[in-house]
Amino acid sequence: MNQQTEITADGRQIGGTLMEMKNITLRFGGVEAIKNISFDIREGEIRAIIGPNGAGKSSMLNVISGFYVPQEGEIWFKGARRGPMKPYEVARLGIARTFQNIALFDGMTVLDNIMTGRLNRMRAGFLSQALWWGAAEREEIENRERVERVIDFLEIQNIRKTPVGRLPYGLKKRVELARALAAEPQILLLDEPMAGMNVEEKEDMSRFVLDVNDEFGTTIALIEHDMGVVMDLSDRVVVMDYGRKIGDGTPDEVRNNQEVIDAYLGVAHD
Amino acid sequence: MTEQHAPTGELHSIPALLARNAARFGDRPAYREKEFGIWQSWSWVEAAEEIRALALGLLVLDLKPGDYVAIIGRNRPAHYWGMIAAQMCGAVPVPLYQDAVAEEMTYVLEHCGARFVICGDQEQVDKILEVEETVKGIERIVYTDKRGMRKYDHSRMNALADVQETGRAAATRLGPELDRRIAGLDYDSTCVMLYTSGTTGKPKGVVLSNRNIIETAKNSCEFDHLTEREEIVAYLPMAWVGDFIFSMGQALWAGFTVNCPEGAHTMMTDMREIGPSYFFAPPRVFEGQLTTVMIRMEDAGRFKRWLFHRFVAVARRVGPAILDGQQVGFVDRLAYGLGRLLVYGPLKNTLGYSRIRVGYTAGEAIGPEIFDFYRSLGINLKQLYGQTEASVFITQQPDGQVRSDTVGVPSPGVEVKIGDNGEVFYRSPGTFVEYYKNPGSTASTKDAAGWVATGDAGFFEESTGHLRIIDRAKDVGRMADGSMFAPKYVENKLKFYPNILEAVVLGNGRDYCTAMINIDLNAVGNWAERNNIAYASYQELAGHPQVYATIKAHVEEVNRSVAEDEMLSNCQIHRFLVLHKELDPDDGEMTRTRKVRRAVIGEKFADLVDALYDGSDSIHTQTEVTYEDGRKGRIKATLKIEDVQVFGAAQAQKVAAQ
Numbered sequence: 001m002n003q004q005t006e007i008t009a010d011g012r013q014i015g016g017t018l019m020e021m022k023n024i025t026l027r028f029g030g031v032e033a034i035k036n037i038s039f040d041i042r043e044g045e046i047r048a049i050i051g052p053n054g055a056g057k058s059s060m061l062n063v064i065s066g067f068y069v070p071q072e073g074e075i076w077f078k079g080a081r082r083g084p085m086k087p088y089e090v091a092r093l094g095i096a097r098t099f100q101n102i103a104l105f106d107g108m109t110v111l112d113n114i115m116t117g118r119l120n121r122m123r124a125g126f127l128s129q130a131l132w133w134g135a136a137e138r139e140e141i142e143n144r145e146r147v148e149r150v151i152d153f154l155e156i157q158n159i160r161k162t163p164v165g166r167l168p169y170g171l172k173k174r175v176e177l178a179r180a181l182a183a184e185p186q187i188l189l190l191d192e193p194m195a196g197m198n199v200e201e202k203e204d205m206s207r208f209v210l211d212v213n214d215e216f217g218t219t220i221a222l223i224e225h226d227m228g229v230v231m232d233l234s235d236r237v238v239v240m241d242y243g244r245k246i247g248d249g250t251p252d253e254v255r256n257n258q259e260v261i262d263a264y265l266g267v268a269h270d
Numbered sequence: 271m272t273e274q275h276a277p278t279g280e281l282h283s284i285p286a287l288l289a290r291n292a293a294r295f296g297d298r299p300a301y302r303e304k305e306f307g308i309w310q311s312w313s314w315v316e317a318a319e320e321i322r323a324l325a326l327g328l329l330v331l332d333l334k335p336g337d338y339v340a341i342i343g344r345n346r347p348a349h350y351w352g353m354i355a356a357q358m359c360g361a362v363p364v365p366l367y368q369d370a371v372a373e374e375m376t377y378v379l380e381h382c383g384a385r386f387v388i389c390g391d392q393e394q395v396d397k398i399l400e401v402e403e404t405v406k407g408i409e410r411i412v413y414t415d416k417r418g419m420r421k422y423d424h425s426r427m428n429a430l431a432d433v434q435e436t437g438r439a440a441a442t443r444l445g446p447e448l449d450r451r452i453a454g455l456d457y458d459s460t461c462v463m464l465y466t467s468g469t470t471g472k473p474k475g476v477v478l479s480n481r482n483i484i485e486t487a488k489n490s491c492e493f494d495h496l497t498e499r500e501e502i503v504a505y506l507p508m509a510w511v512g513d514f515i516f517s518m519g520q521a522l523w524a525g526f527t528v529n530c531p532e533g534a535h536t537m538m539t540d541m542r543e544i545g546p547s548y549f550f551a552p553p554r555v556f557e558g559q560l561t562t563v564m565i566r567m568e569d570a571g572r573f574k575r576w577l578f579h580r581f582v583a584v585a586r587r588v589g590p591a592i593l594d595g596q597q598v599g600f601v602d603r604l605a606y607g608l609g610r611l612l613v614y615g616p617l618k619n620t621l622g623y624s625r626i627r628v629g630y631t632a633g634e635a636i637g638p639e640i641f642d643f644y645r646s647l648g649i650n651l652k653q654l655y656g657q658t659e660a661s662v663f664i665t666q667q668p669d670g671q672v673r674s675d676t677v678g679v680p681s682p683g684v685e686v687k688i689g690d691n692g693e694v695f696y697r698s699p700g701t702f703v704e705y706y707k708n709p710g711s712t713a714s715t716k717d718a719a720g721w722v723a724t725g726d727a728g729f730f731e732e733s734t735g736h737l738r739i740i741d742r743a744k745d746v747g748r749m750a751d752g753s754m755f756a757p758k759y760v761e762n763k764l765k766f767y768p769n770i771l772e773a774v775v776l777g778n779g780r781d782y783c784t785a786m787i788n789i790d791l792n793a794v795g796n797w798a799e800r801n802n803i804a805y806a807s808y809q810e811l812a813g814h815p816q817v818y819a820t821i822k823a824h825v826e827e828v829n830r831s832v833a834e835d836e837m838l839s840n841c842q843i844h845r846f847l848v849l850h851k852e853l854d855p856d857d858g859e860m861t862r863t864r865k866v867r868r869a870v871i872g873e874k875f876a877d878l879v880d881a882l883y884d885g886s887d888s889i890h891t892q893t894e895v896t897y898e899d900g901r902k903g904r905i906k907a908t909l910k911i912e913d914v915q916v917f918g919a920a921q922a923q924k925v926a927a928q
Contacts, residue, residue: 010421148306153417158535160307211418 015043024073051240066090096185106165117182327437335360343390475706487519498525541622581609589646637766661700747778833918850907
């Protein structure tokens, strides 16, 4: 099932299939949010899911991250079929995400928020944690080190001790990305990382997404509204419209796909 | 390992000082840098090892004596080490302004013919690659931060840490060669070459010898009794002579600790954590901090605000006198002591000024209000006057003789005289060797006897012997009626208002003076917020009628104060406008050290200048702006021109003219 490892034009390595969605269908009562969609995510690539409003993009991401359990279809991760799972179990598998409308702890500092991303990695028992002794102390130092590297990477040293509630929107988005990164995920799911940002913030965020992929080799699946951003960032794009998959391929292929053009420019649906 | 080669008793080079410090101060911290949230430190012994490894690595890469090594990056220990390592190899370090765009770097890199470039990060490497399209001769790029560098062609590029590794591996093979080169350094070898930003024309490469740097460091350390126990925070551009003197010359001479902040944005936090005992900042920094403090106090609760204003008033009254050790009444002392406990202490702690023993400001005039504010808190802030060509120090203020309107007495070893035209001349051990590849400029600046023209006009106060600087000698002009025109004198008065960031006064050869003004977005923006004034952009805020009214009031106050000066009363401002964009070094309107370039502004805003003098009420204009990444754009605006009341002699004249 594995494809050959490829080297992209800019020298990144893209490996075999990491995750595969097979004939996924998701219904809310009588509404079919996702209709029989299949696609794969390969190791090390940036995979985008795009589509107009209400196309089912966020539902798709929620299926991947375990928030929704599809009625039909299979999810394969690293060559094994994944049964229905709780979101925290999915997180333990190495899948981290950010949210469209920011889900951070407003009253906590940036540092503490990012530290929560390490929760999955903490093994020390309750007593040890409470006394901050032995394993707990070692773990905390180790985790803090990793978090500091992420802080350095995303250039947010200056707000380390600032409560998140006081930050502007663009920075909150970056903190959310930091928290997801702190979990050292194998797949990073980004739900509209550029939504509501100005041009400069978008450029910064794009740079960070590319750098994360490049430096840590993290596989990234992202949902995005902004076509320009998607076409520049991603290796391959899935296009959805009304719950169906209407296109799948490289940005160039997708750009020239008549159905995609219709969906974006608007054509009457029967 | 290194100390045996130190010329004992002859501390005639930076590497020799390093060896002495490793032997004498051993485990005392030499460098600290905050990285990954923790202050990492290197003792003198460790630093000496790192630097030697880097020097050996540069030898492996075939760095030759007499080569020029450009260093472009923010203040990091590795970059200071790079400079010392280059010196060890007999090469000359040339630090560059890291925020310069590629185009500006091209000239300097071509002029010095750098073979090696040490870059801070990917951004700088990219600039060098762009520069290389026109400049040939750069053979090696060494970079500090590995981030994002994986995909680059590494045939002639190395990470600094890797260079050190190769150096360590080659220690036995190349050690003797390195020692030979270090031993070859003497007092007359070039220590560093620094490019002056220059308010006019192309930058000039100022060659400073070991003698210049070390003698100056020695004299200035003695003047302020600096010891190995000082802590400084290195945050000023490495290409600026001040940073070289403080973080290299004085740090190595006295053996004190250089602390590098995590980044430009964390400066305030890092200052607080380190608590430097010796500190330098241009007036702009002090102004900015005072503005921030005042804004935050406005937002504080009523009791806190009352407490703050009440004790600041006490401090203003008696603080400077207490600092200078003069007689102060018992009640005032008590009040001041209470203030220290409740207000000054915590405030100084917040700013990171708790431990400052010696603080300096220079570069521009500092507002008396601002200067006195810091001194009243008990911070020993002083002024100095200097320039690159003097290895900084020309005059400085001794403890206990500090005033806001003078720049002090000649520094130890420096002779100062005033020329016939009022220009200040000096001669000192720090006087530069020459301008690199520019004998013409060297000759016109430094005469055969070693006297250097500063280009500033000034005079000695008879009663105190302190020097006072009026303006740049070449900026001092005449107005149409022959009266004296000193723009900076008026501009400084304007800039002392927190709402005004920058001002350019025009009037040379004209009938009357006018001004272009930049608002301070921090101060005016906060004022707008408190008064519920909505604005979408800098441009809109700058053009707001209420902002105009505020600025007009400031200008009138300045006119009133200028009118009191007999010689300069004609420099009162008759008309002004508020600029729609901030003056920016990227657009060439200011130098990298943020001094206005009058010629560029006069040319670029020629339409505005015309409008200021042709009596029109408003002007529509278009201006080209350069974004941080070098792209260009245009902004359009309609600017209002406002008439201002003038006072005294000038007023009489205006009436007569009508």
